[in-house]
Amino acid sequence: MGGGYTTNPDDYSLLEEVGYGASATVYRAIYLPSKDIVAVKCLDLERINSNLDDIRREAQTMSLIDHPNVIRAFCSFAVNQNLWVVMPFMAEGSCLHLMKSAYPDGFEEAAIAAILKETLKALEYLHRHGHIHRDVKAGNILLDANGVIKLGDFGVSACMFDTGDRKRSRNTFVGTPCWMAPEVLQPGSGYDFKADIWSFGITALELAHGHAPFSKYPPMKVLLMTIQNAPPGLDYDRDKRFSKSFKELVAMCLVKDQTKRPTAEKLLKHSFFKQAKPPELSVKKLFADLPPLWDRVKALRIKDDAQLALKKMPSAEQEAISQSEYQRGVSAWNFDIQDLKFKASLVQDDDENEDTKEDDVNPTSSVNNDASDSKTACGELNSASEIVPSDEVAPAESLSNEGDAPESNMLDKGSILEKSITKTDQLPCTSDKDATQAKTRVLTGRKRQTQSGPLVAGVVLNHSKSERTRYLERSENESSQSIDKIHQVRKAPSFSGPLNLPNRASGNSLSAPIKPTGGYRESLDEKSKANLVQIKGRFSVTSEDLDLVKDIPLSTVPRRSPQDSSLRKSASMGDWIYDSNKMPIPRDNNSSSVHSNLPASFLMPHLQNLFQQTSLQQDLILNLLSSLQTAEVVEASQNGKLPPLPRTSENNGSVEVSDRERLLLTKVSELQSRLTFLTEELTAEKLKYLQLQERVDAITSREEGQKGDADA
Ligand SMILES: Nc1ncnc2c1ncn2[C@@H]1O[C@H](COP(=O)(O)OP(=O)(O)OP(=O)(O)O)[C@@H](O)[C@H]1O
Numbered sequence: 001m002g003g004g005y006t007t008n009p010d011d012y013s014l015l016e017e018v019g020y021g022a023s024a025t026v027y028r029a030i031y032l033p034s035k036d037i038v039a040v041k042c043l044d045l046e047r048i049n050s051n052l053d054d055i056r057r058e059a060q061t062m063s064l065i066d067h068p069n070v071i072r073a074f075c076s077f078a079v080n081q082n083l084w085v086v087m088p089f090m091a092e093g094s095c096l097h098l099m100k101s102a103y104p105d106g107f108e109e110a111a112i113a114a115i116l117k118e119t120l121k122a123l124e125y126l127h128r129h130g131h132i133h134r135d136v137k138a139g140n141i142l143l144d145a146n147g148v149i150k151l152g153d154f155g156v157s158a159c160m161f162d163t164g165d166r167k168r169s170r171n172t173f174v175g176t177p178c179w180m181a182p183e184v185l186q187p188g189s190g191y192d193f194k195a196d197i198w199s200f201g202i203t204a205l206e207l208a209h210g211h212a213p214f215s216k217y218p219p220m221k222v223l224l225m226t227i228q229n230a231p232p233g234l235d236y237d238r239d240k241r242f243s244k245s246f247k248e249l250v251a252m253c254l255v256k257d258q259t260k261r262p263t264a265e266k267l268l269k270h271s272f273f274k275q276a277k278p279p280e281l282s283v284k285k286l287f288a289d290l291p292p293l294w295d296r297v298k299a300l301r302i303k304d305d306a307q308l309a310l311k312k313m314p315s316a317e318q319e320a321i322s323q324s325e326y327q328r329g330v331s332a333w334n335f336d337i338q339d340l341k342f343k344a345s346l347v348q349d350d351d352e353n354e355d356t357k358e359d360d361v362n363p364t365s366s367v368n369n370d371a372s373d374s375k376t377a378c379g380e381l382n383s384a385s386e387i388v389p390s391d392e393v394a395p396a397e398s399l400s401n402e403g404d405a406p407e408s409n410m411l412d413k414g415s416i417l418e419k420s421i422t423k424t425d426q427l428p429c430t431s432d433k434d435a436t437q438a439k440t441r442v443l444t445g446r447k448r449q450t451q452s453g454p455l456v457a458g459v460v461l462n463h464s465k466s467e468r469t470r471y472l473e474r475s476e477n478e479s480s481q482s483i484d485k486i487h488q489v490r491k492a493p494s495f496s497g498p499l500n501l502p503n504r505a506s507g508n509s510l511s512a513p514i515k516p517t518g519g520y521r522e523s524l525d526e527k528s529k530a531n532l533v534q535i536k537g538r539f540s541v542t543s544e545d546l547d548l549v550k551d552i553p554l555s556t557v558p559r560r561s562p563q564d565s566s567l568r569k570s571a572s573m574g575d576w577i578y579d580s581n582k583m584p585i586p587r588d589n590n591s592s593s594v595h596s597n598l599p600a601s602f603l604m605p606h607l608q609n610l611f612q613q614t615s616l617q618q619d620l621i622l623n624l625l626s627s628l629q630t631a632e633v634v635e636a637s638q639n640g641k642l643p644p645l646p647r648t649s650e651n652n653g654s655v656e657v658s659d660r661e662r663l664l665l666t667k668v669s670e671l672q673s674r675l676t677f678l679t680e681e682l683t684a685e686k687l688k689y690l691q692l693q694e695r696v697d698a699i700t701s702r703e704e705g706q707k708g709d710a711d712a
Helices: 052-064 095-102 109-128 165-171 194-209 219-228 237-241 244-253 264-268 293-310 314-328 337-344 349-360 371-375 396-400 407-417 465-473 476-489 519-523 526-531 543-550 589-596 600-627 630-638 654-711
Strands: 012-020 024-031 036-044 075-079 082-088 141-143 149-151 532-536 539-542 567-569 576-578
Touching: 012 036, 012 293, 052 075, 095 141, 095 194, 095 293, 109 149, 109 194, 109 244, 109 264, 194 244, 194 264, 244 264
Parallel strands: none
Antiparallel strands: 012 024, 024 036, 036 082, 075 082, 141 149, 532 539, 567 576
């Protein structure tokens, strides 16, 4: 396809490596027939949680794109286990690499304004054409030698108007956690192009500081912080250098309620961009005195690798991998759950406290964000809990002074405060990222063993009032103290822990609640709104969802093992991906008619039964989740429910502690497997329920039609 470039790999001579990410290495290359310099992005298909068709489609989309601020693919083709995407060479690489090489504390405001404005133009174009980029970040903002700015990397973009499987997969977890909007991180809540606006806001902070907020934390922790903490902003002393309009722009983008975020079109009219100079003036000088891109990238690679080489201890090595990946800002769209848990354990408390002051909490968030923001799509997060820095105690009383929130709301707030990640179990890191320096032209696949599993950590679950009250009483500080205690006992940093779960829930799903009148519904584009069938609790059932369910004849929804499930977990983060290959498809559209002749009265008891089962299973899952919380394990231990930690005078208890930890870890692993299994079952039940409901609706409307005909 396109652009006068052939799809014959022999026509390309790959030169230096000019970039690398989670799934790809990018080379400067010569297109031999014309001697054009191009960039060839070699995507390692084995590392991509997506099938070849999806990626091809993505590349095709890229090739259709025609905007000066969006990178266009000239062509793409498969080479062994790789997909090569040929695109214009952007001689100065990404903003991320530029910052890493020369501006570790970020750019000056004039350059930021130019970069953001061009990026926004790209987003406005993409959104207008129905695309969600889904991976807006400095690493994907590319610069050429003239200061021209283009948004690249459609690795994870989705088409909003697409009606096929890709649209369904919008409920999956792809992207890079630091930049991801809260609604994207909460399975099931649904998101749209406004997710890009959030990422755009995070990118603005990244350009201002040299790194994204929370970037030093492992993905799982970032995920929790994004969901639970106040949106980050430009509110610290170090941000005094920035103008009011820049701060305001960032605050407008980083509103948790997606419906309250402005569109790209609107943002372009913001006063911040009025005085933005053309990028040739403000951006070009950023790289005037720097060595060529490939030398910079090489230096960065060497730095990364040196970091790894320095640390020979297994745990330290893991830490280095974790840190370097995050510092490089790679995408984490192929998460390995075990790996995440492990990495979540690697951040030292000291770091945490320090970073908490800087990144985690936005002291003026309650000002920056619309008050109603706190009660919408993001798990009813609230300003009261959000504005309390996690390193300052937030006593229950102070919450109740926060204003006029009703009591129930306050209880939710309290429960949300229970938010630390514990770091107490030891799970093997299954990732084999080795940061190899091999500059192979054809990338060899580095298999990541990904484990399916629900994103239980990000789940916001329902608790009884007493439980919630208990959580309210247990301040965030207390919980972090208990974690500190664990750490005092446990010295080995390689021991990671079950992720502590936010303790709030609603009755019927593992995802955050969506207000029936707000959140997702309001943010749906017109087309999606038209498709909206109903909102049940937090479930927004669209006709597309029903399409999905339609494909599954009731009798063929088996109780299945996780392995052969046609609904597989996204390797990323616990959302369900529909695997059309495994899902039985009815031969004809009339296959449901057998069932649809059943009277509603016959179906109702079944529906009720299913509903009951679902609730029971949810309770069970809830219990399992609770038992996964290390804080509670510790508490129990202190209450004497678990055998006390043995100590000897010689080893001060360290050997026994390890044994005990292993024991607990085994238990945690078991529970997690059970949880995964139960979650699958639950989803199967939900699908059945939806299918039945659809049929009831069909019967009802047919009956009504018949009645109408009879009346007529
Ligand atoms: N056309 C290009 N010209 C020059 N450099 C490029 C080009 N495209 C990408 N790069 C460089 O390569 C890096 C990695 O590319 P890209 O982001 O597409 O890969 P990825 O594996 O999808 O990365 P990520 O993990 O960030 O999503 C970019 O950050 C950028 O520095």
